[in-house]
Amino acid sequence: MSKIQRLKNIVLGLIMILIGVVMIWFPEEGYVFVTLILSFSLILSGLRSLAYYLLMARHMVGGKSILVRGIILLDLGLFTLTLTDIPKIYVILYLLGCHIFAGMVDIMRAVEAKRYKARLWRYNLAYGIANLSVAVSCLACIRSTGMLVVIYCTGMIYSACVRIVSAFRRTAIVYIS
């Protein structure tokens, strides 16, 4: 990882932590913020797809599909931004989906690691259980906007911490000629 990439990871991580903490502090406004993040992430995905088409996928067999995807995502993002209120259920489903998927993958990995008698299986199982617990919490707190924001922000702060930690990881490979 270059110095700029490390710096970018640290700055992004700190911004994510800051946003997470502020949102937990003001959960009602935080909920609006969560929906805004979802809309902007659609717009960003659309723009990224368009850039990806121009830089990479136009050389690929069938690359036009990426161009179409970019236009649709951008359009969808702009459309959702114009809506004043996104139903809470979509936010919950989004969180639920993410955590159930991550939890299942972790548990499957734990089973595989245990089959190979590797020591990692306990960590994987713990991550899996934690993710599924978060998914259950989402369902349990379906009526509480504040709790929903807390769950979302916890995930975001965790990602930010991983990002910052990875910025300090040693990544170079030693070469002996």
Added chain:
Amino acid sequence: MQKDFHYYATYCAAIIAGYSHEESLDLCYSAQLVDWCSKTFLSKIKAPLAAATTQLQLELMDARTDLIGLQNITRIWASFHFLPYDLYTKKKGCSKRYQNKYRLICNPNSDLVVDTVNLAKGKGLQAAGIAIHALADTWAHRYFAGTPSLVINNTNYHFYELLPDGTQRAVTFLHNPTEPDDIEKGIFTNSLYQGNENSIMNLGHGRAGHLPDYSFARYKYLPAWGGYEEIIKDNPSDYYHAFCQMICAMKYLRGVNSSFEKDQYDWAAVEPWKTRIQSILEQRRLNADEDWKAFGEQLSGETVTDFDLERYQEEYRSAAPGTKENTFLGRFIFAAMAQKSMVTNKIFKSGSLLAGFSVDFWEKGFRGIKDYRQFVEYVKKEMDHE
């Protein structure tokens, strides 16, 4: 390629190249171990995780595809399973990002395959096994890159199997990894289409399923990078070339040949068994273990024991610290680290960061992944011995 080629056929090639039965077994064991030496395996025997030569299916599912994760994946797959053909090739009108991925496309007879064999020279049978695995895979995995990339590794509906009776049949791809391929009906498992450039589904030949791994398969398709030009892949011919080239490489490693060069095949050594080998390669079935094993036993007159992942684990685990490099797995692990370090360095020097940073120890001292400190100590010890 699968166990039939990496283990049993490698044993046969080693015997033909002049290795003894015991040496051939060690060499083919190391060649096959490349497909098993995952982070999970290394964690079990408490070995340096940086020596991983493969990733299990669930490790891949769980692998992070951020910058560091992608570099780790590329180091593993480009170093051992998809040796890049030309790290300095140019494609007009492309972005640098596209070109860096394009340069990782694997093909036989590259400079890197020569470097790989040269690196293994004089380093023991474990290093030889790793080099032979990488060499053989350049034939099976040609046209794909050892890094996740939609624009390079994707395939589409235009995918036909060329059958022995001269007809062709559209291949049906399903995505359930637990379902075995149905050769008779032409139904194969491949990875799911993912529009994300760096999705793990777009690693290597995942989108073409196991077809590159079957020695009998002949097929045509449109590679994502090929500008709508059809490629015909003739595995029986490619695998035969691989077998004959492996013998050349092994003879060089044994000291019989003075050098190993590109495009060298020991046709003469294989000639007495050409018909038999071609018949094994052409048989339509999921694996050819039994036939290769019988052929190997006929060649050496000895019993070829089956591959057993547990075989050397206790020896490694019970070895005292500082003596592990004298065990079978210890030698394999350091040979794997040397190969990974060499390929990463070549990719880094070509101006691409896809496999990460490479730091020359003699110029800049020790910097980087901690596991490599053990490797540095090992190399220093080896140099002292010399």
